[in-house]
Amino acid sequence: MIPYIRRAAGLCLVLLAALLVNAARVMVFEAGSLDGNPADRRPAIARWGQPRGEIVVDGRPVTGAWDSGQQLRYERSYTHGPLYAPVTGYASQTYGTTHLEHAEDAILSGTDPMLAPLPFWNDIVRGRRPGGNAVTTIRAAMQEAAYRGLAGKRGAVVAVEPSSGRILTLVSSPSYDPAVLSGTGREVKDAWARLNSSPNQPMLNRAIRQTYPPGSTFKMVTAAAALDAGVVTDVDAPTVTPDPFVLPGTRRVLPNEATGCRNASLAYAIQWSCNTVMAGLGVKVGLAGMVDAAEGFGFGDTGLKVPSWVARSNFDRDMSADQLALSSIGQFNTRATPLQMAMVAAAVANNGEIAHPYLVDRTTTSGGTTVHRTVRTSYRQAMRPSTATQLQRLMVKAVEEGTGANAAIPGATVGGKTGTAQHGLGNTGIPYAWFIAWAQAADAAQPAVAVAVVVEDAEASRTDISGGGSAAPIAKAVMEEALRASTP
Template identity: 65%
Template sequence: MTRQIRHTAAFCLLLLVALLANAVRVQGVEAESLDKHPGNPRPTVDRFGRPRGNILVDGSPVTGSRDTHQRLRYERTYTQGPLYAPVTGYVSQTYGSTGIENAEDGILGGSDPRLAPLSFSGDHPHARSAGGQVVTTIEKPAQRAAYAGLKGRRGAVVAIEPASGRILALVSSPSYDPGVLSGTGRRVTDAWSRLNHTDTQPMLNRALRQSYPPGSAFKIVTAAAALESGVVKDVDAPTGIPAPYPLPGTDTSLPNEADGCGNASLKYAITWSCNTVMAGLGVKVGLAKMVGTAEKFGFNDPSLRIPSPVAASRFDQHMSPDQLALSSIGQYDTTATPLQMAMVSAAVANGGVLRYPRLVDHTETASGRLVSRDPDRTYNKRVMSPATARKLRQMMVNVVRAGTGGKGAIKGATVGGKTGTAQHGVHNAGLPYAWFIAWAQAKDATSPAVAVAVVVEDAEADRADISGGGVAAPIAKAVMKAALARDRAGRG
């Protein structure tokens, strides 16, 4: 009997050891994978079990939370959702999150450990605090001007403060209301299907995630390369480039839309957007230096975050001379996001120094305690010398005062710009994209207050009506006027 009791006791001990081992396995070794298992509802219930922190524009929240009294208790709400959708993104109980809602989820959802006050009570390390707040760099007047200017047409606007990299406006059109995706059920799935199956793609963030052929707006990059490399020393001197321009190694000649481009100077070519001069200068500069200059502006960078991810703008690193000629005027397979082209304008406006663009100024706790501040920092290194930036600024001013960008002029301010009409589609059959990049400086200011890029892809306009100067420049002007007014108020 004693022997049987010993065997039973040993067996029970083995069961206890196995139970303890299994508990260690489940609660220790496999805890993290079980937490993240798709079938585990607890993280989702916990995530939506309390109000989410807000995203602020000009000190006011553009988001909120609604108590549904359901298992997933709080749904996200948005104030003027379509206006700020490219900034906020959405957070959905069904479809996840995008934009700042995604990039700053730890702060907004309360899981970031920096939100918790110092505690010595052994609180659970994964416990959620009250959701913090994300304070954006967006300025309401500039954002509204950009949104109103596009009038629902397909396109985008980005405005940047050149000296700091702060993004003042970020608009994609047509837009959508992120609030329709917040919850669960048939209403949300129907909205998702509707938004994803319309030809206008309202959920596509054209400002950050869509790249376009930049057309003649890219000529500012080519001009910078020509000046920095020494190919052009005097912007008023004839370049010796004929019109039309024979594309190297081909039987094709490149024409111009403007008159007087044969043997024109760089200044004339920028003012009147001569394709031949800029294509020829790109070939003279050479592939390596053209690539190097483009990359200093931000092209070919897949790691750009603002903090939302940005699609990489492209300037091909391997091209034949004829392809380089076309790329130097923003054609062939050169592509750029509106943010990228705003960065080009900002670098010129800021004396050749490009500040890293940023959409978040700082984050804070629900009570207002500072958690983090996004610093001003330089993007890579100096894009160009101050002398080159000065020459480019003067040429861009001439575009507005005497050339193709007259509709971007602002009374009482100095404005520099560059128009662009980018061909696309098979055999250029698609309607051109209208571009305008610009910067503006108040009369009594020491530096430009704003740099902007506008692209309009208007499928319903007549081809003759589509031009950077005619379509995009007035939108840029309205945005720059709003930014200048805020700048004057801040200095007043």
């Protein structure tokens, strides 16, 4: 009898060893492929089995969660969804995440190791902490002013604090409610199809993901290049620029919307937006100098994140002289995001330095303990401080006595630059309306805000647009809110 017991015991040991080997194979060697198997719903059930953390604006959450009672239990909800959609993005059980919902997903979903009380805690307990919060730099009053100003028109507004890089406003219009994408089922799929097929592209984040020809607002980059290169040594001295101006190597005449541009000074050219003067200066600076200047402001950067990724703004590195002339006034292939042009205005306001723009001030645990705080860092030194000082004066004159008069704010110093961006076949489309500006309170040591506004479907004559009729009033409203918030 004993030999049979021994044989049975031996067989049991072999089977137990085989079971342990198989368990090790599944849990160690095949765990990765099994975790990624789309048929496994456990990760999704765990992910949506607890509420996500909040995205916070001015101390108040603009997100939430509601209990659907379904297998994927908690769906994302949004307060003033269309207003903050370019900031939050969406968190969808069907289509994933975008913008801050994506960039800060580990914090919001509770999987970030920094939320755990001890290292490797989540791996040991095989669980997740309550979702943490992402506290943004957005100011609600400024966001609302920008959104109201666009009034549903296609366009975008970005405002930053020049000294720190904090993004104070990020608006894209027309917008959408991210809540319609939160759950699952036919209604969500129908909403997705409707939003993606809309000719107005409401889910396109025009503030950071769309590039436009910047038109005359780019002349501030050309002016900085001319001053830094010594092509212009006196902003009030006449330039040797003919009018009419024939593009180099062609018979094409470059027109001016303004009068008095023949041999005009740089100051006059900025004040009244002379195409001929700025195109001529760009050619004199040369391709290499203009490329260096543009890239000094951030053009060509493919790695900019705020923390959502930002589309690359473009200034061609290989051009003929006539193409360089057009590029120097924001035409040809030159394209920029509204954030990029806000950074141009911020560089002028901040003595030539651009602080790295950022949208998240800090992340916290669900209880409010800070997990990570964004530290101010320098992004670029776009121009010499002396150059920035001169351009500040020119931008102020453009508002006080030139094309940017619609942005003037009583009791504050405002510098601005209007722009018209031609587009369409043969430039026959209604130009995009641009305005970039900065504002400083009378008793303040430094500017409070730099802003860029673009309006795609400006319903105005070309003259009105070039005079700041469409975009400048929006910028003014946003800057007024910024100045109000900065006043003690």
